Amino acid sequence: MAVDRLLPTTEAYDLLDLVREIAAEQLAPRAAVDEASATFPRDVFRLLGEAGLLSLPFDEEDGGGGQPYEVYLQMLEEIATAWVSVGVDVSVHSLASLAMSVHGTDEQRMRWLPSMLGGDQLGAYALSEPQAGSDVAAIATRAVRDGDEYVVTGTKAWVSHGPHADFMLLFARTGDDPRGGLSAFHIPIGAGGLEPGAGSLSFGAPERKMGMTASTTSLVMFDDARIPADHRLGDEGDGMRIALSALDSGRLGIAACATGLAQAALDQAVGYASQRRQFGRPIAEFEGLQFMLADMAAAVETARSQYVYAGRLRDAGRPFSRQASIAKLTASDAAMRVTTDAVQVLGGYGYTRDFPAERYMREAKVTQIFEGTNQIQRLVIARDLLRQSGL
Amino acid sequence: MKIVVCVKFAPDSTAPRKFSSDDTVDRVSVDGILSELDENAVEEALKIRESAASDAEVVVLTMGPEQARTAITKTLQMGADAGVHVVDDAIHGSDSIASSRVLAAALERTGFDLAVCGMASTDGGMSVVPAMLAERLGVPQLTMASEVKVDGTAVTIRRDGEVATETVEATMPLVLSVTDAANEPRYPSFKGIMAAKKKPVEELTLGDLGVDAGEVGSAAAWTTVESIEERPARTAGTIVTDDGTGADQLVAFLAERKFV
Ligand SMILES: Cc1cc2nc3c(=O)[nH]c(=O)nc-3n(C[C@H](O)[C@H](O)[C@H](O)COP(=O)(O)OP(=O)(O)OC[C@H]3O[C@@H](n4cnc5c(N)ncnc54)[C@H](O)[C@@H]3O)c2cc1C
Ligand SMILES: Cc1cc2nc3c(=O)[nH]c(=O)nc-3n(C[C@H](O)[C@H](O)[C@H](O)COP(=O)(O)OP(=O)(O)OC[C@H]3O[C@@H](n4cnc5c(N)ncnc54)[C@H](O)[C@@H]3O)c2cc1C
Numbered sequence: 001m002a003v004d005r006l007l008p009t010t011e012a013y014d015l016l017d018l019v020r021e022i023a024a025e026q027l028a029p030r031a032a033v034d035e036a037s038a039t040f041p042r043d044v045f046r047l048l049g050e051a052g053l054l055s056l057p058f059d060e061e062d063g064g065g066g067q068p069y070e071v072y073l074q075m076l077e078e079i080a081t082a083w084v085s086v087g088v089d090v091s092v093h094s095l096a097s098l099a100m101s102v103h104g105t106d107e108q109r110m111r112w113l114p115s116m117l118g119g120d121q122l123g124a125y126a127l128s129e130p131q132a133g134s135d136v137a138a139i140a141t142r143a144v145r146d147g148d149e150y151v152v153t154g155t156k157a158w159v160s161h162g163p164h165a166d167f168m169l170l171f172a173r174t175g176d177d178p179r180g181g182l183s184a185f186h187i188p189i190g191a192g193g194l195e196p197g198a199g200s201l202s203f204g205a206p207e208r209k210m211g212m213t214a215s216t217t218s219l220v221m222f223d224d225a226r227i228p229a230d231h232r233l234g235d236e237g238d239g240m241r242i243a244l245s246a247l248d249s250g251r252l253g254i255a256a257c258a259t260g261l262a263q264a265a266l267d268q269a270v271g272y273a274s275q276r277r278q279f280g281r282p283i284a285e286f287e288g289l290q291f292m293l294a295d296m297a298a299a300v301e302t303a304r305s306q307y308v309y310a311g312r313l314r315d316a317g318r319p320f321s322r323q324a325s326i327a328k329l330t331a332s333d334a335a336m337r338v339t340t341d342a343v344q345v346l347g348g349y350g351y352t353r354d355f356p357a358e359r360y361m362r363e364a365k366v367t368q369i370f371e372g373t374n375q376i377q378r379l380v381i382a383r384d385l386l387r388q389s390g391l
Numbered sequence: 392m393k394i395v396v397c398v399k400f401a402p403d404s405t406a407p408r409k410f411s412s413d414d415t416v417d418r419v420s421v422d423g424i425l426s427e428l429d430e431n432a433v434e435e436a437l438k439i440r441e442s443a444a445s446d447a448e449v450v451v452l453t454m455g456p457e458q459a460r461t462a463i464t465k466t467l468q469m470g471a472d473a474g475v476h477v478v479d480d481a482i483h484g485s486d487s488i489a490s491s492r493v494l495a496a497a498l499e500r501t502g503f504d505l506a507v508c509g510m511a512s513t514d515g516g517m518s519v520v521p522a523m524l525a526e527r528l529g530v531p532q533l534t535m536a537s538e539v540k541v542d543g544t545a546v547t548i549r550r551d552g553e554v555a556t557e558t559v560e561a562t563m564p565l566v567l568s569v570t571d572a573a574n575e576p577r578y579p580s581f582k583g584i585m586a587a588k589k590k591p592v593e594e595l596t597l598g599d600l601g602v603d604a605g606e607v608g609s610a611a612a613w614t615t616v617e618s619i620e621e622r623p624a625r626t627a628g629t630i631v632t633d634d635g636t637g638a639d640q641l642v643a644f645l646a647e648r649k650f651v
Contacts, residue, residue, distance in 0.1 A: 014468065014584045022578055052581030065581050 001267055003304075005074055012071045015056075019075045022051060023082035031083040031214075032356060038206065038213040040164055042122075044086055045093075048079075049119025054093055058101050062113040069249070069311040073256040077304070080260030081267075084363050085215040087260060089122075091253030092160045096123030096169040098246045099184055103234045112186060116167060124165035125250075126156040126220055127243055133157075134376050136243060137178035139171060141222065143185065148229050150174070150185070152222040158370070159220045163196070163203045165189055168220070171243055174236045182239025186231045200225035211362030248321045249314065250371050255307040255327035258335035258367040262300045265335075265342035265360040269293060272346050272355075283345075292345065296338045303331035322384040329377040332367035339364040392447040392563075394436045395475075395503040397494055397524070398466060400459030401426040401514040408514075413609065414616045415484050416514055418456055425462035429509035430576035433466045435569045436507045437577070439541050448472050450501055454482060454493050460592070467587035468579030474592035475501055481597055484609030487515065491523035493607060496600040498528060505546070508568040510535055521568040531561035537572040 002020065007013050026047060034041050048054055057072040058064025072094075080087030097116050100109060115121060132138035141154025152172055162168070168187040175181030187194055194201040204219030234242055270293060273284035283289050310323035339361040343350035350357040368374045402408060402421045409417040425433075433451065440447040451466040453459050454477040463474035477497050485493070498506055506528075508521040518535075525532030536548035544563040549556060551572070579587075597604055605611060631640045645651045 011584050011588065014464070014579075014587075015581060018468075018579050018581075018584065047578075050580060051578050056581065067581075 001270075003077075003263065007071060007074070008068060009071075012067070015067070015071065016074060016078060018051065019053065019078045022047065022053075023078055027079065027082035027086055031085075032359065034214040035085065035212075035359060036353075038216075040161060040214060040216045041086065042164055044083075045089070045122050046120060048086075048090065049121075052119065053079075054090060054119055054122075055097075055117035057094065058097065058113070058117055062101055062109055063117040064101075064113075068315040069252065070308055070315055073252055073307055073311045076253055076256040077260035077263070077307075080257035081264045082260075083214075084257055084261045084264075084360075085212045087257040088212065088254070089161050089215050091250060091257060092125050093123045094253060095246050095250040096125045096165075096167065098249055099169050099233050099242050100186055102245070103184070103238070103242050104186075108186070108230070108233070112167075112188075121166035122161060122164060124159050124162045124168045124220075125246075126159045126162070126168050126170045128158045129155060130157045130219075134373060136171075136182075136240065139173055139182060141170075141172040143172040143174050143183060143227070145174070145229070146226075150227045150229060150232070152185075152225040152227055154222055156220040156222075158207070158217055161216055162218050162220045163206075163216055167193070169233075169246075170222075171239050172222075174239075177237075179240045180237050182243070183236050184233040184239045184242045185227055186233060187227060188231075194225055194227075199223060210365060211359065212366055247371060248324045251324045251328040251377070252307055252311055252314070252320075254367055254371045255303065255310075255324070255331035258328075258331040258364065259300060259303040259307060261360055261364055261367070262296075262303060262331070262335040262338040265339040265357060265364075266293070266296045266300050268355070268357055268360075269296065269342040269345040272349075276347075289345065292341055296341050299334035299338050303327075303334040306330055322381055325372070325377040325380040325384075328371065329374050329381070332364070332374060335364040335367050336361075392440075392443055392445065392504045393502055394439060394447060394449045394505045394507060395498055395501055396429070396432050396436045396449060396451050396466065396471065396507045397498075397520070398429040398432065398451055398453050398462055398509070399426040399512045399514075400424070400453055400455040400462040401512055404513040410619050413484065414619050415609070419458065423455075423458050423461065425465045426509060426513045428511055428513055428571055429462075430469075431569050431571050431573055432507045432509045433469055433471060434574045434576040435536075435539055435567075436505075437470050438574065439505070439539070442541070444543075450475060450503075452494065452497055452501065453477070454490060454497070456483075463592055464587055465579065467590045467592075468583040469577055470583060471590075473590055475595060476592055477595045477597075477600065479597045479604075481604035481608050484612060485607045486612040486614055487517055487519050487523060488613055489607040489611055491520050491527055493597070493600065493602055494520065495524050495527035496602050497595060498524065500595070500600060504544070504563040505541075506530075506564075506566045508566065510568055510570045518568075521566050525566040528564075528566065531565040532568075533559055533561050533565060534568045536567060536569045539567065539569060539573060 056065040056067040060066040076087050143150040143152045170185045170187050171182055173181050174183040200223050202221045207217045274282055276283045307327040310320050310327045313320035342357045343361050346357050349355050400423045403424050409421050411417045436449045440449050449471045450473045451463055451471045452475045453462055511518040521534050522532055533548045535550050537551045538549035540547045547560040
């Protein structure tokens with residue numbers, strides 16, 4: 001069922017109509033098939049790019065759509081309702097582009113942003129490593145200065161759509177201080193950038209994941225890769241700050257995607273419960289089931305309210321880090337609970353691959369894990385509370 | 392070159408159809424959209440504009456209630472340059488003869504080299520308006536095109552019929568209608584949505600077009616809808632078990648209902 005949204009402008013309503021149309025016609029019909037065969041739908045991102053949907057929240061001078069986060073996030077939610085892997089990959093692309101838009105010099109932004117945001121490129125975000133997940137300060141990949149270049153060696157892990165990316169935001173160590181020794185780099189891939197397969201850049205086999213299989217996740221290996229020094233974003237040592245500030249925004253994207261996924265599971269559960277008959281009537285007439293559906297709806301709408309609120313804080317230029325973590329925590333927990341309950345509403349059929357409920361449930365799990373596990377979100381929230389109380 | 396695309400605002404064909412108290416299709420309280428088949432007409436016009444040697448302009452024309460403005464907006468978002476909206480309470484209940492009278496008057500007023508229509512509306516679905524327009528305007532008609540080629544002022548179409556495929560050619564000005572096989576309509580884009588806000592849409596009344604209110608509307612219609620009944624819900628089917636007489640049973644079933 002179409003979600004009734006409060007949007008700030010008439011063009012935002014038209015935009016959301018467009019997103020729903022594309023989602024219904026181009027995403028939803030393919031999701032189950034491509035997820036089952038673990039096919040990354042590169043063409044879908046071209047289509048979204050042509051429609052201008054890969055650059056909405058960026059400045060118009062940089063080639064973006066100049067749309068507020070509150071609108072961008074609701075677009076993501078609609079995409080995720082149709083196909084959550086695509087929503088997550090759009091969010092990762094925004095995350096990968098955000099550092100350039102916020103921390104790039106005028107020269108860097110003019111040089112790269114128009115093509116990064118042009119719609120035909122897709123960006124990846126390479127922060128995690130096999131031994132550095134929650135503990136970002138454990139990053140071991142090194143970038144050693146050599147004249148006008150950095151020489152990068154190391155292994156990044158879990159990089160979403162890495163093998164399909166046209167550019168990558170890379171975090172690597174330029175100094176020994178665990179937190180203060182990290183730096184950020186813009187890495188163009190392919191023509192004019194690092195050529196995959198040439199030895200200095202290679203990708204691991206796709207991880208064999210429980211869900212979101214259409215979104216390829218893999219290791220990225222750098223071996224003496226030469227990166228021109230003018231590809232560094234910010235100063236040496238700014239890496240941690242850049243990574244964390246981008247993640248605040250990225251978490252809102254994940255919250256929106258988790259909400260969309262939960263909405264899809266709720267829609268499916270309501271539809272099924274009205275059709276399925278037991279004891280001579282639709283199961284939706286049983287109060288025990290109605291209460292479950294009501295709780296699911298309450299969880300979905302609470303999740304939506306929280307991410308929209310945090311997005312509005314961001315749009316207003318106010319601090320939003322704690323609210324973003326709360327949004328990510330509550331929306332991903334809501335998605336897990338609602339998708340699990342959707343399987344329950346469908347009974348035995350829900351447990352089969354003939355209905356999307358079980359896929360939604362598998363997909364929901366990872367929203368509690370990536371872009372900061374929900375334990376890490378609690379750390380962020382608690383630290384912010386304690387900082388405010390002077391501790 | 393001036394291309395005028397005629398598009399209809401029709402009730403969303405995926406939603407249940409509702410009727411007003413006077414047995415006309417309810418176009419006011421239901422969600423209306425740009426008739427899907429007219430998206431192909433818009434797409435063809437945009438393609439012709441994009442490949443035209445000289446400057447070409449695409450104007451979108453609709454006749455319909457206030458809400459029909461959303462159909463124009465959608466075409467402007469797809470890339471059309473301007474809109475013309477004929478809106479007048481007197482038009483309500485018009486049949487195709489009256490509809491074509493109004494649309495022809497609007498086309499004469501805007502001027503055109505090429506008037507492009509869809510193959511049929513998704514509600515009335517008579518496929519007669521394009522032919523009527525050509526007749527009223529005294530220009531050639533190239534209808535049901537599944538492929539269109541424009542060379543200067545010459546237009547050649549492929550028309551796929553049941554028994555033959557025809558190639559038909561005519562010289563502008565003319566009326567063209569395209570099928571859903573002619574092209575794949577583009578989606579609007581975010582840029583298109585923003586640009587559409589600044590594109591001009593002219594609203595015209597019957598008075599502006601010099602059409603007398605008595606020529607249109609339910610009163611002037613040649614046909615009247617006398618009553619409307621909803622199609623009965625599908626009843627349980629009959630299952631024919633093939634015990635060797637399956638074919639005979641099927642024939643008997645169809646014959647009983649006068650299908651054969
Ligand atoms: C599908 C997928 C896509 C991903 N995409 C990307 C990407 O594009 N780019 C990228 O850089 N990374 C990506 N990641 C990596 C992701 O961000 C990490 O998996 C995540 O940060 C957790 O790290 P980890 O897996 O090493 O778990 P660990 O950090 O080893 O955590 C294991 C457990 O310990 C808990 N834990 C750890 N520290 C604490 C603590 N201090 N207090 C309490 N509990 C704690 C965690 O919450 C978790 O439950 C992706 C991961 C997945 C699964
Ligand atoms: C049984 C029946 C009952 C009807 N009842 C009603 C009714 O209650 N109320 C009512 O309003 N109409 C009603 N109509 C429809 C009305 O007669 C038609 O809307 C009108 O005559 C146009 O015909 P069409 O929709 O069949 O268009 P078609 O001939 O199928 O349309 C072909 C093309 O002509 C163009 N075109 C058609 N209409 C317009 C338009 N309005 N503006 C711009 N371009 C257009 C489009 O390009 C379209 O693709 C009824 C029709 C039938 C057959």
